[in-house]
Amino acid sequence: MDFKSVAGKVAIVTGASRGIGEAIARVYGENGMKVVCAARSAEQGERVAEEIRRKGGEAVFVQTDCSDTTQIKRLIDRAVETYGKLDGVVSNAGIGQGGNPLHEYETKDYDNIFALNSKGVFAGMKYGAEAIFQSHSAGGFLINVASVAGILPQRGQALYVATKHGVVGMTKAAALDYAPHGITVNAICPGYTRTSIFGDAPEQALEYFAKDCPAGRMGQPEECAYLALFLASDLARYITGAAIPVDGALSAGSKNVSTWKHPEILE
Numbered sequence: 001m002d003f004k005s006v007a008g009k010v011a012i013v014t015g016a017s018r019g020i021g022e023a024i025a026r027v028y029g030e031n032g033m034k035v036v037c038a039a040r041s042a043e044q045g046e047r048v049a050e051e052i053r054r055k056g057g058e059a060v061f062v063q064t065d066c067s068d069t070t071q072i073k074r075l076i077d078r079a080v081e082t083y084g085k086l087d088g089v090v091s092n093a094g095i096g097q098g099g100n101p102l103h104e105y106e107t108k109d110y111d112n113i114f115a116l117n118s119k120g121v122f123a124g125m126k127y128g129a130e131a132i133f134q135s136h137s138a139g140g141f142l143i144n145v146a147s148v149a150g151i152l153p154q155r156g157q158a159l160y161v162a163t164k165h166g167v168v169g170m171t172k173a174a175a176l177d178y179a180p181h182g183i184t185v186n187a188i189c190p191g192y193t194r195t196s197i198f199g200d201a202p203e204q205a206l207e208y209f210a211k212d213c214p215a216g217r218m219g220q221p222e223e224c225a226y227l228a229l230f231l232a233s234d235l236a237r238y239i240t241g242a243a244i245p246v247d248g249a250l251s252a253g254s255k256n257v258s259t260w261k262h263p264e265i266l267e
């Protein structure tokens, strides 16, 4: 039993053109999985698939707007047509929003963020589960990239928090549905991770996030990808219904004053 068990598994990764999704697609490709990369940007998505192939892996890109459930169904069908089966779906595509009190959001903001972060994830799970069953996969898995905001609400993020709490709830409910049938369902909950989701946030803001995290730094996208690899492997078949933080203890509790009697242990 080792990570070689992932070799040959067919997995879809949404939002694979950059950030956490790109890192997951690459790590899957490097470990012998057949990767179907989905994103809206053909140029960036093709680049990721091409680089996986150049390193000897197997990957295709399927241009997909993951806020459109019809396009997600087509994505799942394309994966099965291309590789003859489906073992897993990583629903990672998601957007952030805001930094405003709830009343300052518009109802169209609600529709936009729920279309991708919630309905898109539901469609990935629904059509993904159907295809995984039809493939008679021996190690099927659904992984949703939620957030620490799916565990611990954050000020200014009412809509984002609502979508991510929903993803964590949907993950746990589906895990109960599929546990008797051998498909694992888990959520990865990243903390502050250095990706383009922060847009053009100034370096000062990123420094704030690093300081706010008990680990004293932001995470790298690969740190989520290694968990996604483990969850896709046969080492993790008894892990299902979990929402696992990758967050440097950000969601573990609040930072309080603590005095070390023996700081010399760090020397």
Ligand SMILES: NC(=O)c1ccc[n+]([C@@H]2O[C@H](COP(=O)([O-])OP(=O)(O)OC[C@H]3O[C@@H](n4cnc5c(N)ncnc54)[C@H](O)[C@@H]3O)[C@@H](O)[C@H]2O)c1
Pocket: 014, 015, 016, 017, 018, 019, 020, 021, 022, 038, 039, 040, 041, 064, 065, 066, 067, 092, 093, 094, 095, 096, 116, 145, 146, 147, 148, 149, 189, 190, 191, 192, 193, 194, 195, 196, 197, 198
């Ligand atoms: N970076 C963080 O600090 C952080 C923290 C917690 C959770 N997350 C979650 O991780 C996931 C990935 O975020 P990231 O940080 O890599 O962001 P990112 O902006 O770097 O990448 C997002 C990816 O999603 C894709 N995408 C966006 N809208 C799409 C759509 N409509 N259809 C298809 N693809 C679409 C983008 O093309 C891109 O590939 C998201 O669900 C996000 O909520 C990120």
